[in-house]
Amino acid sequence: MNTIVGNESAIKRILLVDDSPIIHRLLRKTLEAHGYEVCGDAKNGREGVSLYQSLKPDLVFMDITMPVMDGLEAAEEIMGIDPEARIIMLSAMGDEQIVNRAKALGIEDFLKKPFNDYMIISAISGIV
């Protein structure tokens, strides 16, 4: 008998990739308040790819401008490893060329910083 009730969404465990500790803190606060688990924190794209492989999160929030490896490269690597990966880009950079490049990789959504709780939660709800 299945007695588990609650969040029916397939998304529970979320990996955060951003070089800025403040973004990790603000995102974690928002996500945890809405019942999601932050399963990992990566500070650049390279760490993000590596944590994606070891943690197998349901969703990744990915910054773009980061040292070592930027978010577009990291998203491309992750999609190459797991074409079913779900990635939401979250960046201060939002010109058309970058948004189109990111969308061509098969990402779920592209959010612009600064963000608020509503933007984050509705983007997750929008994922089928």
Place this chain on the structure above:
Amino acid sequence: MDIKYILPFLEALKGILEQFGATDIKRGNMTKNDLMHVDTDITAVVGMVGRVRGNIAYSMATDTAKRIVSAMMMGMPVEELNEMGRSALGEFSNMVTGNASTLLSGSGIQVDITPPSIIFGRDVYFIISSVETLKIDMESSLGRVEVNIGLEL
């Protein structure tokens, strides 16, 4: 320096300040310098590459920085600028420059930006590239932010 390269930064800064709840936002003095020189307590610098190259430095007094960080952290009191505070200032400069670059791309000028650096200390000269720099003051309820724009054009 053509105004079309300057306005996106001021517009982006105004927009970000508004989103963090600043009021009474108005542009103050504008001065032209041969080098990028700041004499406030804290400066966040972001590099720009692409069709336009250079550096944008956002400098401010410690109190202003604390008020901005507090606003970014949903009003949480900020007593000192620790690692989280420095990160918030870096992110603030990243948001302003990122949003400005989106506006620039709307005029057909494609640019990319580098991760921000935060510098503590007064009387700092940035001799990164010897380009003419414009310093524009932006006043608001959070305090004064000086925007130093040094672009190779």
